[in-house]
Amino acid sequence: MTSLQEPAKHLKAKGMKPGGRRPAKELCSECGLCDTYYIHYVKEACAFLNQQIAELEAEAHGRRRNLDNWDDVYFGVHQDMMQAKKKQPIEGAQWTGIVSTIAIEMLNRGLVEGVVCVQNSKEDRFQPQPVIARTPEEILAAKVNKPTLSPNLSILEQIQQSNLKKLLVIGVGCQIQALRAVEKELGLEKLYVLGTPCVDNVTRAGLQKFLETTSKSPDTVVYYEFMQDFRVHFKHEDGSVETVPFFGLNTKELKNIFAPSCLSCFDYVNSLADLVVGYMGATFGWQWIVVRNETGQFMLDLVRDQLDTQPVIAQGNRKQAVQQSIPAYDKEVTLPMWAAKLMGVVIDKIGPRGLEYARFSIDSHFTRNYLYVKRNHPEKLDAHVPDFAKKIVEQYHLPNS
Ligand code: FAD
Numbered sequence: 337m338t339s340l341q342e343p344a345k346h347l348k349a350k351g352m353k354p355g356g357r358r359p360a361k362e363l364c365s366e367c368g369l370c371d372t373y374y375i376h377y378v379k380e381a382c383a384f385l386n387q388q389i390a391e392l393e394a395e396a397h398g399r400r401r402n403l404d405n406w407d408d409v410y411f412g413v414h415q416d417m418m419q420a421k422k423k424q425p426i427e428g429a430q431w432t433g434i435v436s437t438i439a440i441e442m443l444n445r446g447l448v449e450g451v452v453c454v455q456n457s458k459e460d461r462f463q464p465q466p467v468i469a470r471t472p473e474e475i476l477a478a479k480v481n482k483p484t485l486s487p488n489l490s491i492l493e494q495i496q497q498s499n500l501k502k503l504l505v506i507g508v509g510c511q512i513q514a515l516r517a518v519e520k521e522l523g524l525e526k527l528y529v530l531g532t533p534c535v536d537n538v539t540r541a542g543l544q545k546f547l548e549t550t551s552k553s554p555d556t557v558v559y560y561e562f563m564q565d566f567r568v569h570f571k572h573e574d575g576s577v578e579t580v581p582f583f584g585l586n587t588k589e590l591k592n593i594f595a596p597s598c599l600s601c602f603d604y605v606n607s608l609a610d611l612v613v614g615y616m617g618a619t620f621g622w623q624w625i626v627v628r629n630e631t632g633q634f635m636l637d638l639v640r641d642q643l644d645t646q647p648v649i650a651q652g653n654r655k656q657a658v659q660q661s662i663p664a665y666d667k668e669v670t671l672p673m674w675a676a677k678l679m680g681v682v683i684d685k686i687g688p689r690g691l692e693y694a695r696f697s698i699d700s701h702f703t704r705n706y707l708y709v710k711r712n713h714p715e716k717l718d719a720h721v722p723d724f725a726k727k728i729v730e731q732y733h734l735p736n737s
């Protein structure tokens with residue numbers, strides 16, 4: 337890569353047009369980098385062409401994960417973790433709106449001049465529309481997940497064009513990996529990165545299939561989440577909540593909807609963000625906060641007085657459930673709804689909670705994804721799967737082929 341003193345070679349490159357086949361081919365997660373002249377760096381920067389989480393962790397956080405520490409192995413480099421929720425939740429946010437609140441606070445205090453986030457198109461509440469928000473209203477218009485692949489980095493050229501020097505980027509793991517790889521080329525004085533975990537993302541068409549296969553009223557869904565009570569919660573336009581147990585999902589129909597990028601992703605916990613806000617390491621109703629470095633601590637402190645917090649907990653043992661899920665997924669097992677509901681209730685009572693639930697989710701996805709890469713891209717397996725993920729997968733017995 338160039339240093340800032342050298343002429344920026346990327347300025348001569350040209351972003352690709354929408355719809356063209358990207359360098360990572362079917363593994364492309366449409367992170368948006370290739371829509372811009374930063375495509376110049378794609379071979380090094382793309383999360384699916386050059387997995388380099390450990391090197392980028394050292395640059396962003398001052399150290400790599402300690403592979404002898406299981407909390408580091410699972411949750412990445414961190415200096416603090418907690419459960420939190422807003423004392424006054426933002427209506428219509430994905431959870432309680434901690435992400436939007438931090439972004440608004442940073443803008444209002446003049447710490448940043450813009451916030452990269454993703455709104456939705458006028459026609460479709462789930463069609464992502466990345467923007468650089470310059471007002472609190474524009475940040476609020478980006479609240480709630482767009483549960484589809486989103487080209488957040490497609491706005492990168494606007495940073496230089498608008499002469500922005502202090503920026504907050506909100507994004508998921510694959511977007512943040514590419515962002516960190518080109519960070520030095522953006523001409524910024526300060527970059528803040530606020531991440532969310534991410535898993536099992538889909539194209540817009542895949543989302544439609546998921547909604548139609550799983551919800552009783554796909555057209556009125558405004559929000560959904562795979563919750564810690566082992567049910568998918570769909571919120572509808574009229575405020576009603578529909579729940580469907582995980583174990584009752586139509587695995588056969590749904591197996592092919594997840595994007596190949598997400599089936600080969602091992603950065604569930606957004607390793608390279610300064611601060612991560614999710615839910616899976618928290619108990620029901622709470623959000624999960626992972627502070628990775630001093631910048632993340634600074635960002636969290638800005639909103640601390642607006643939050644209730646409590647320590648993280650871990651209860652139960654996930655191992656057997658994960659081991660059983662491996663052949664069940666392969667055999668496309670779908671339980672009848674009564675059995676799925678019963679199993680959901682039992683697991684909710686005695687199953688993993690808090691950080692153990694997060695480990696359950698990480699283990700189930702990493703074992704599935706490891707098998708996906710091994711079967712579909714064997715030549716990439718060794719370099720693409722990070723060492724921490726290999727260590728997690730090694731705990732389980734996987735089929736040989
Ligand atoms: P809000 O204040 O509602 O803000 C949401 C922010 O997310 C907005 O700023 C918006 O710009 C951004 N955003 C929305 N959609 C996207 C997108 N597609 N790509 C990038 N940024 C986006 N947490 C877990 O613990 N486990 C999971 O398995 C998990 N899966 C997720 C999958 C996806 C696709 C996404 C986007 C998030 C996921 N999360 C997961 C994070 C979680 O659902 C919440 O987003 C997080 O807890 C923040 O909630 P909030 O109320 O503070 O956010």
Ligand code: SF4
Pocket residue numbers: 358359360361363364365366367368369370371378381382383384385510514
């Ligand atoms: Fe380009 Fe991003 Fe797709 Fe990789 S994932 S090919 S960097 S758009």
